[in-house]
Amino acid sequence: MCNWKRFAAVIIAGMLLLTGCGAKSSGGNATGATEGNEDEQMAASAEAETGQSATASAEDPAEEGEKPTLKWLSNYVSYDPNSEYVAGLLEDLTGYKVEYYMLPAENADQRLSMELSSGNSYDLLKLNYSQYSMLAGEGALLPLNDLLEANPGIYETTNPLGWYGVTQENGDILGIPEVATIQTAAALGFRKDIFDEYGWELPETVDEFYQLLKEIKEKTGKIPLTGNQAVQVTIASGFGFDTYDFEINDGKVQSYLRNPGVKEYLKFMNQLYVEGLIDPDWPVNKGENIDQKMSTGEAIMTHMSWSSTPNWTRALQETVPDASFESIMPLSDANGVKHIDPNTGSAYQSVVCIPKKAKENAPYVVDMVEKRLEKDTFWKFNAGTEGVHYTLEDGIPIPIQPKYAEDMTNGNYFQTSVNYIESPITWLSRVRKDDLLYEAWRDMNSKVSKYDYTYDPFYYASFPEYDEYHAALAQKVNDYFLQVIAGTESIDTYDNFLASWEAAGGLEYEAGAQNWYDNNQELAQKALEAVPAYKSLFVEQ
Amino acid sequence: MKKKIPLKEKIFQVINGLIFAALGLTMLLPFINLLAKSFSSESSVLAGRVGLWPIGFQTGTYRYVLTEPQFIRSLFNSILVTICGTIIAMILTCMVAYPLSRGWLKGRKIFILIFVFVMLFNGGMVPTYLLINSLHMLNTYWALILPPAFSVYNMILLKNFFEELPESVEESARLDGAGNMDILFRIVLPMSLPAIATIGLFYAVGFWNNYMGGVMYITDPKFKPLQQYLYELVTETQRLQEDLITGELNLDRDAINTVPDAIRAATIMLSSIPIMLVYPFLQKYFVKGLVVGSVKG
Numbered sequence: 001m002c003n004w005k006r007f008a009a010v011i012i013a014g015m016l017l018l019t020g021c022g023a024k025s026s027g028g029n030a031t032g033a034t035e036g037n038e039d040e041q042m043a044a045s046a047e048a049e050t051g052q053s054a055t056a057s058a059e060d061p062a063e064e065g066e067k068p069t070l071k072w073l074s075n076y077v078s079y080d081p082n083s084e085y086v087a088g089l090l091e092d093l094t095g096y097k098v099e100y101y102m103l104p105a106e107n108a109d110q111r112l113s114m115e116l117s118s119g120n121s122y123d124l125l126k127l128n129y130s131q132y133s134m135l136a137g138e139g140a141l142l143p144l145n146d147l148l149e150a151n152p153g154i155y156e157t158t159n160p161l162g163w164y165g166v167t168q169e170n171g172d173i174l175g176i177p178e179v180a181t182i183q184t185a186a187a188l189g190f191r192k193d194i195f196d197e198y199g200w201e202l203p204e205t206v207d208e209f210y211q212l213l214k215e216i217k218e219k220t221g222k223i224p225l226t227g228n229q230a231v232q233v234t235i236a237s238g239f240g241f242d243t244y245d246f247e248i249n250d251g252k253v254q255s256y257l258r259n260p261g262v263k264e265y266l267k268f269m270n271q272l273y274v275e276g277l278i279d280p281d282w283p284v285n286k287g288e289n290i291d292q293k294m295s296t297g298e299a300i301m302t303h304m305s306w307s308s309t310p311n312w313t314r315a316l317q318e319t320v321p322d323a324s325f326e327s328i329m330p331l332s333d334a335n336g337v338k339h340i341d342p343n344t345g346s347a348y349q350s351v352v353c354i355p356k357k358a359k360e361n362a363p364y365v366v367d368m369v370e371k372r373l374e375k376d377t378f379w380k381f382n383a384g385t386e387g388v389h390y391t392l393e394d395g396i397p398i399p400i401q402p403k404y405a406e407d408m409t410n411g412n413y414f415q416t417s418v419n420y421i422e423s424p425i426t427w428l429s430r431v432r433k434d435d436l437l438y439e440a441w442r443d444m445n446s447k448v449s450k451y452d453y454t455y456d457p458f459y460y461a462s463f464p465e466y467d468e469y470h471a472a473l474a475q476k477v478n479d480y481f482l483q484v485i486a487g488t489e490s491i492d493t494y495d496n497f498l499a500s501w502e503a504a505g506g507l508e509y510e511a512g513a514q515n516w517y518d519n520n521q522e523l524a525q526k527a528l529e530a531v532p533a534y535k536s537l538f539v540e541q
Numbered sequence: 542m543k544k545k546i547p548l549k550e551k552i553f554q555v556i557n558g559l560i561f562a563a564l565g566l567t568m569l570l571p572f573i574n575l576l577a578k579s580f581s582s583e584s585s586v587l588a589g590r591v592g593l594w595p596i597g598f599q600t601g602t603y604r605y606v607l608t609e610p611q612f613i614r615s616l617f618n619s620i621l622v623t624i625c626g627t628i629i630a631m632i633l634t635c636m637v638a639y640p641l642s643r644g645w646l647k648g649r650k651i652f653i654l655i656f657v658f659v660m661l662f663n664g665g666m667v668p669t670y671l672l673i674n675s676l677h678m679l680n681t682y683w684a685l686i687l688p689p690a691f692s693v694y695n696m697i698l699l700k701n702f703f704e705e706l707p708e709s710v711e712e713s714a715r716l717d718g719a720g721n722m723d724i725l726f727r728i729v730l731p732m733s734l735p736a737i738a739t740i741g742l743f744y745a746v747g748f749w750n751n752y753m754g755g756v757m758y759i760t761d762p763k764f765k766p767l768q769q770y771l772y773e774l775v776t777e778t779q780r781l782q783e784d785l786i787t788g789e790l791n792l793d794r795d796a797i798n799t800v801p802d803a804i805r806a807a808t809i810m811l812s813s814i815p816i817m818l819v820y821p822f823l824q825k826y827f828v829k830g831l832v833v834g835s836v837k838g
Binding site: 106 | 590609610611614671674679680755759763770772774776
């Protein structure tokens with residue numbers, strides 16, 4: 001008769017066990033983190049309240065006493081950062097235990113808002129720039145000015161240009177920026193072995209390029225050029241515009257869409273499409289289709305990043321042993337200028353910021369960031385330990401495999417900004433981990449270093465209209481351009497398109513850019529004068 | 542005395558058979574293709590040469606996936622959540638369905654009305670999130686177990702099944718001195734095994750496939766369920782592509798270390814095995830159970 005009672009008892013026991021598990025692994029640490037250091041934190045906040053700047057409180061708790069466990073929230077990665085070698089290493093090196101939490105891959109922004117607005121406590125947020133802007137706009141972030149003064153190492157080791165993007169109009173600094181190293185990441189890649197076989201020269205102008213495509217099609221019968229880009233940068237360069245959103249003429253900022261070269265470019269692309277000189281699947285290609293066409297040898301050229309080349313080459317070499325890729329620089333326009341964009345994407349890799357609610361642990365977070373940027377620590381978690389993970393050759397870290405791959409592969413996740421003096425060097429260990437990867441990277445960057453070219457003056461720009469309109473407008477342009485290339489829209493509709501682009505926020509976007517440009521002449525000038533990180537490496541050779 | 546099947550019927554059956562075969566194949570072939578990919582070399586997968594048979598046979602992908610800590614962890618999470626969740630869900634559902642199936646329960650209609658009401662209307666995503674948050678269940682297994690632990694639809698199915706059981710059995714048990722709990726656990730439930738198995742399977746599959754729970758309530762990778770892990774792995778490349786168009790992603794780093802397709806295929810294969818193992822054991826109940834409550838609507 002008591003059978004069900006026994007059953008119920010087992011279930012209740014099971015539930016209790018489960019509750020124990022949950023509490024231990026989630027709630028437990030969180031409260032432990034705050035409770036354990038209650039005294040220090042109270043002292044810290046008391047000091048801050050009595051008019052003292054956070055400076056004093058920032059130094060004291062960091063130097064002595066027990067450090068709190070910090071909760072870190074960042075974007076999705078496919079592995080668990082908590083179990084990475086680098087996580088443990090950094091705990092030893094900085095003395096801070098960090099628990100890593102992550103947003104889901106989908107709807108990350110909404111989830112982030114929800115996490116913060118419902119009062120969940122994270123001590124440190126590592127976000128992409130648009131997420132940072134969103135939170136900064138909502139007033140959810142803690143100004144870091146005083147804490148940064150107290151930890152001067154951060155200013156000394158990070159790229160000074162990055163700070164413009166995280167400083168509010170009232171002077172509040174709301175984040176610690178991680179700025180990308182300027183280098184070339186992608187170019188038009190071609191099959192070196194096939195070019196050698198037929199003795200083709202690398203094209204310099206649009207006409208030469210057109211002849212080359214025709215010849216490839218005639219001689220090989222393969223797809224001369226595949227891709228899916230609305231703006232094929234190599235070809236666009238021949239028509240006098242680049243991938244930057246804005247052009248400046250006598251101080252007037254306007255969208256590149258107003259450049260007459262764009263219409264010519266679209267006409268040319270449509271002609272190539274109609275004549276079958278580019279992939280007939282161009283408008284619908286996905287990354288995997290392009291991968292497939294390149295690694296089966298079905299197509300001869302495409303826009304490639306150096307990171308995609310090793311896979312293609314290895315697949316090709318199973319049937320064509322001497323298959324290899326090299327890159328072509330953007331074509332010269334009517335004035336003989338090549339429009340090279342070494343910075344693919346945003347200047348801001350990430351921004352580290354602190355929610356207002358996490359004020360108590362903020363001094364510890366900033367202290368930890370400073371420690372991670374210190375030269376020795378930075379080397380240890382970016383390149384590894386000398387003799388174990390890398391050996392030095394001419395000051396460049398060369399990975400020791402397989403140890404490097406085992407421990408260091410995901411090290412990049414743990415950056416809290418980068419030490420801009422050391423990171424171009426430590427980063428070389430990443431590109432040297434694979435010979436084919438390195439070869440492709442070296443080829444692109446050494447070719448680029450032979451040319452003088454202008455940088456995007458808006459590289460470090462940040463203005464509200466960018467956050468509001470950029471992504472939607474970019475998508476709109478992408479869709480329309482692909483339609484014109486495929487011939488489903490006539491180029492005669494370009495003026496209508498431009499009008500609808502203006503109506504969809506294009507005018508506001510331009511006005512915002514103009515406003516930013518007028519008020520940030522100095523920063524725009526500095527961006528123009530930027531030097532690629534590895535130029536000296538190639539020019540000297 | 543063979544009954545002659547009319548020609549029309551024959552044609553119908555042939556066409557029917559063909560359609561079903563085609564339908565079956567459209568579901569089976571992608572699965573076989575994935576299986577072949579998971580055993581093929583990465584370069585042949587990349588080149589799109591793999592059809593229904595592996596090319597460049599290897600098992601390294603499986604070794605890799607089985608030593609991938611996040612996969613093991615997520616697999617464990619999903620198994621734990623599925624087992625505990627199904628048990629809890631079945632207890633809750635039986636406890637509600639049984640009384641509601643008895644005519645003598647006072648206010649039965651009102652209770653049913655309330656349940657049907659929440660089936661049709663609920664608080665929505667954000668309020669539910671806030672509730673889970675204020676219950677301190679974020680980043681716990683409970684957040685994955687409790688929200689989907691009671692389905693009104695399943696409860697009504699079970700209630701209808703209970704109603705069909707002959708009342709005389711219950712009455713005689715009552716005469717022998719059995720209480721409500723004894724009747725439920727010793728009489729009603731053993732008689733309802735097909736329904737229990739079917740609804741248990743509905744719940745188990747539901748828990749196993751629960752993806753939104755992870756997206757909504759989990760930020761600690763320790764608690765990430767398998768479906769979320771899988772989804773994020775599979776859509777990784779596509780997401781990177783979209784970010785490239787809008788300029789959100791910077792190619793600078795080796796951030797483009799995407800997971801190779803063959804490993805992806807192996808992960809999908811491995812993660813579908815556990816739930817497939819459950820089917821054969823419940824098969825015999827399943828067919829009977831599918832018509833649960835169908836006589837009484």
